[in-house]
Amino acid sequence: MPELPEVETVMRGLEPALVGQTIVEAEIRRPNLRFPFPERFADKLIGRTIVRLERRAKYILAFLDDDTVWLSHLGMTGRFTVFADGENSRNLAEFYFQPGSEDAGQGKHDHVVLSLNNRIKIVYTDPRRFGVMDHFPASDVVSHKLLANLGIEPLGNELNAAYLAEKFLGKKAPLKATLLDQKYIAGLGNIYVCEALFRAGLSPTRKSSTLSNRGKPTAKGEKLVQTIRACLNEAILAGGSTLSDYADANGNEGSFQQRFDVYDREKLPCHKDGCTGTVKRLVQSGRSTFYCPKCQK
DNA sequence: CGGGACTCCTGCCAGC
DNA sequence: TGCTGGCAGGAGTCCC
Numbered sequence: 596m597p598e599l600p601e602v603e604t605v606m607r608g609l610e611p612a613l614v615g616q617t618i619v620e621a622e623i624r625r626p627n628l629r630f631p632f633p634e635r636f637a638d639k640l641i642g643r644t645i646v647r648l649e650r651r652a653k654y655i656l657a658f659l660d661d662d663t664v665w666l667s668h669l670g671m672t673g674r675f676t677v678f679a680d681g682e683n684s685r686n687l688a689e690f691y692f693q694p695g696s697e698d699a700g701q702g703k704h705d706h707v708v709l710s711l712n713n714r715i716k717i718v719y720t721d722p723r724r725f726g727v728m729d730h731f732p733a734s735d736v737v738s739h740k741l742l743a744n745l746g747i748e749p750l751g752n753e754l755n756a757a758y759l760a761e762k763f764l765g766k767k768a769p770l771k772a773t774l775l776d777q778k779y780i781a782g783l784g785n786i787y788v789c790e791a792l793f794r795a796g797l798s799p800t801r802k803s804s805t806l807s808n809r810g811k812p813t814a815k816g817e818k819l820v821q822t823i824r825a826c827l828n829e830a831i832l833a834g835g836s837t838l839s840d841y842a843d844a845n846g847n848e849g850s851f852q853q854r855f856d857v858y859d860r861e862k863l864p865c866h867k868d869g870c871t872g873t874v875k876r877l878v879q880s881g882r883s884t885f886y887c888p889k890c891q892k
Numbered sequence: 893c894g895g896g897a898c899t900c901c902t903g904c905c906a907g908c
Numbered sequence: 909t910g911c912t913g914g915c916a917g918g919a920g921t922c923c924c
Contacts, residue, residue: 597917629900629919653918671917672902704902723901725918741920768895777919784917838917858917880896883915 597669599749599782600830602653604849605675610648612677612715613657617644620710628706628721629670633730640665640709640730651736652745652781662733666741670725678716745781749823754780756812756820763803764810771799771879780823786836786858787826789885793857793867794822798891799884800877829854857885865890 597605621637633639644660657665667673680695693699700708700718707719707728719726731739746762747753762779773779774788783791792799795818806816830836835849838859852858856866857874865872865887872889 601917668918670901670919721901722903723916723918725901727919766894772895775918786917836917881898882918 597653597671597673598784598787598836599650599653600787600827600833600851601835601849602655602669602782603650603831604835605669606648606650606655609655609675609677609717612679612713613645613711613717614647615644616711616713616715617642618709619712620708622700622708624700624706624708628673628724628726628728630727630729632728636728636730639663651742652748652777653784654742656736658733664731664733664736666727666729666731666739667719668727668741670721670723670727672723673719673721673726676718676720678718680714744778746777746779747781749780749782750827754820754823756806756814756816759816759820760807760810760812763816764807766803766807768803769800769879770797770803770806771884773803774823775880775882782827783823785882785884786855787823787830789858790856791819791823791826793886793891794826795819796891798888799879799886801892857887860885 618640619642621640623632623637626632640659643663646658646660649656649658653668655667657667659665667675676693678693678695678699695714695716699716702720704722705718705720706724709717711717719728727741729739729741736742747758763773766773771788771792774783774792775785789799795815797815797819806813806819830849830851833849833851833854836852836855837848837850838852860874861876863874865874867887867890870887870890872887874885875888877884877886
């Protein structure tokens with residue numbers, strides 16, 4: 596589920612339930628996700644109060660009251676579910692919440708279960724286990740292995756045509772691949788790259804360097820910056836995209852998938868006004884790309 | 893070094 | 909109906 600808009604949505608859903616609360620129990624139900632959990636992970640979380648949440652790229656950072664950070668990444672199939680009983684759920688947004696129950700967190704792929712002092716339970720579920728959790732001093736946020744090499748946030752001011760012109764100068768890799776590379780722009784994933792390229796009328800196969808005019812910004816780059824921002828902002832407003840709901844969440848699901856122009860629309864007509872093209876699927880660095888060959892050049 | 897293939901893991905679905 | 913192969917929102921690592 597998770598690219599930037601989905602992670603942002605998840606974080607916003609977690610905030611009212613977590614911030615200001617203290618972790619009273621932590622159950623780590625297996626040794627690892629993608630990587631091993633930290634040593635004595637549960638002990639490090641128990642007794643800590645969550646001071647605030649932040650999103651960096653596709654990571655959720657929970658800052659704790661002992662100046663440490665609990666980091667989470669949802670991988671492909673990770674999700675958090677908040678279990679709240681009637682009393683304490685009343686003041687929380689309806690989003691993402693399930694009624695409290697005795698078997699909360701007992702599912703086959705429920706790997707981490709936290710109980711908070713407000714009687715809320717937070718369950719992390721991840722069938723494929725491509726997710727990540729870690730815990731480290733807050734002072735290490737900048738240097739942390741997973742965070743140190745991330746590029747700029749696409750919704751921040753740093754993303755502009757000049758940035759693309761500088762970073763993409765001389766880059767031969769296909770534009771699609773470079774936009775997916777988190778060391779340039781952090782937070783984009785397969786869906787929103789496809790969608791932003793469609794809106795910009797740019798082919799995923801063109802060389803990245805074509806958005807750079809000997810290091811100077813281009814109109815195409817300017818357009819792409821706009822469409823990236825628009826896609827992400829619209830998706831956040833829609834609560835992200837929900838592609839499968841086998842976890843059967845009770846809460847609201849995102850709806851941006853209903854507005855996809857190209858993603859998962861192979862062989863369907865191009866949405867662009869006046870374009871008679873058909874959406875095509877191709878594989879770039881092992882991943883599906885959807886685009887309209889007729890209007891994306 | 894840049895670029896691409898491979899890898900982790902489970903579930904689902906189309907096609908036979 | 910049941911099996912098989914392909915594919916899935918990510919990204920670190922390895923190899924050329």
